[in-house]
Amino acid sequence: MSELPSQPPKRPSTKVVPLKPTRDLAWQVAPTLWTSFKYAWMGISYAFQTQRNFKVHVFVGAIAIGSGVFLHLSVVELAVIGLTIGAVLAMELLNTAIESVVDLTVKQSYHELAKIAKDCAAAAVLVSSIAALLVAGFLLLPKLFLFVELALH
Ligand SMILES: Nc1ncnc2c1ncn2[C@@H]1O[C@H](COP(=O)(O)OP(=O)(O)OP(=O)(O)O)[C@@H](O)[C@H]1O
Numbered sequence: 001m002s003e004l005p006s007q008p009p010k011r012p013s014t015k016v017v018p019l020k021p022t023r024d025l026a027w028q029v030a031p032t033l034w035t036s037f038k039y040a041w042m043g044i045s046y047a048f049q050t051q052r053n054f055k056v057h058v059f060v061g062a063i064a065i066g067s068g069v070f071l072h073l074s075v076v077e078l079a080v081i082g083l084t085i086g087a088v089l090a091m092e093l094l095n096t097a098i099e100s101v102v103d104l105t106v107k108q109s110y111h112e113l114a115k116i117a118k119d120c121a122a123a124a125v126l127v128s129s130i131a132a133l134l135v136a137g138f139l140l141l142p143k144l145f146l147f148v149e150l151a152l153h
Pocket residue numbers: 051053095099106107108109110111112114115118119122
């Protein structure tokens with residue numbers, strides 16, 4: 001007599017919890033929009049003071065925008081460079097946030113999933129930085145070559 005294939009184990013039924021407008025689990029919720037901005041600024045300030053890469057990206061971004069203004073890039077070209085710089089800085093902030101949450105969760109113990117989370121977060125910064133460098137190179141280098149050529153003749 002052939003045996004019936006064993007059934008896969010049933011998942012426990014999940015209860016649908018209605019979304020509540022309050023955030024009961026938060027230790028503190030910003031009472032005003034101004035306070036929210038203040039906390040966001042504290043995040044930027046923390047990243048700037050503690051993350052070497054964040055400082056480097058701010059510095060390189062300022063040079064790229066400064067060079068763009070100096071070389072008379074169009075407003076749209078400057079906006080594109082600004083967007084890519086903003087994307088890199090935002091990735092760096094998210095990377096810092098993910099690193100902190102991972103450290104909070106696993107403390108100083110090794111975990112393969114902690115490694116994946118941190119490596120992927122760092123990779124997101126790298127990918128956005130390469131894209132920003134390419135965009136800045138495409139927009140700035142032709143104008144820079146033209147400027148040098150005019151200066152030499
Ligand atoms: N708890 C952990 N378990 C496993 N691997 C880890 C753990 N913590 C860190 N690592 C590994 O060490 C690397 C560096 O971790 P670290 O927390 O120092 O990031 P970081 O060097 O500050 O990164 P970034 O330069 O992007 O800010 C991670 O990318 C990961 O590969």
